[in-house]
Amino acid sequence: MTDQGLSLRARLYAILRLSDVSAGARQWRKFDLTVLAIGLLTVALSTVDDLPPLTHRILIAVTLLVSVFFLLEYLVRLWVAPEALSEAGRSPTGARLRWALSIKGLIGLLAVMPAVVIATGATVAGTGTDAPNRSRRGTSGRARNSYRCRSPAD
Numbered sequence: 001m002t003d004q005g006l007s008l009r010a011r012l013y014a015i016l017r018l019s020d021v022s023a024g025a026r027q028w029r030k031f032d033l034t035v036l037a038i039g040l041l042t043v044a045l046s047t048v049d050d051l052p053p054l055t056h057r058i059l060i061a062v063t064l065l066v067s068v069f070f071l072l073e074y075l076v077r078l079w080v081a082p083e084a085l086s087e088a089g090r091s092p093t094g095a096r097l098r099w100a101l102s103i104k105g106l107i108g109l110l111a112v113m114p115a116v117v118i119a120t121g122a123t124v125a126g127t128g129t130d131a132p133n134r135s136r137r138g139t140s141g142r143a144r145n146s147y148r149c150r151s152p153a154d
Contacts, residue, residue, distance in 0.1 A: 012076060013083035032073070039066035063114065071112040078105075 006014070015025045039062075045051070046059040078096050081087065087095035099105045 009080050010083050013080035016077060016080060035066055035069050039063060039070075042066065067112060067114040070108070071116070074108045074112045077108060 014020050014022070015028050017025070018029075042059045042062045046056060046063065051059070078100060081099035082090070082092040082095040084095065084099075087098065090098065100109070
């Protein structure tokens with residue numbers, strides 16, 4: 001069967017499916033893994049305390065772009081969820097809810113949380129975004145790991 005008779009949603013579902021061996025699906029997976037690697041690298045590098053402020057801002061911007069990319073991918077995967085054969089008798093809303101609550105959907109949601117946190121204007125305590133002039137080191141010499149979200153009103 002050719003892709004020409006399929007809807008856009010069905011074509012996107014086919015490309016995103018891990019079992020698809022088409023050239024488009026393979027290119028998508030390479031691109032997706034590359035973006036993931038870049039995101040992991042920028043997060044790891046941003047933990048270095050002695051980075052120049054410009055480098056730190058660039059790393060934050062790249063991390064934000066990666067998060068937005070995964071947010072868009074999450075939304076596309078949510079949209080194409082009704083195309084799964086296992087969802088044939090289910091309503092589109094039911095299929096999307098089932099995918100969102102699946103392990104893949106929950107992992108995808110975790111991947112997009114940085115974009116959601118940043119988009120809502122919240123800051124994360126201990127990352128330097130809540131109090132840029134305070135030291136990030138405690139009395140033990142180890143970096144604090146407080147990840148409590150704060151709203152802009154705090």
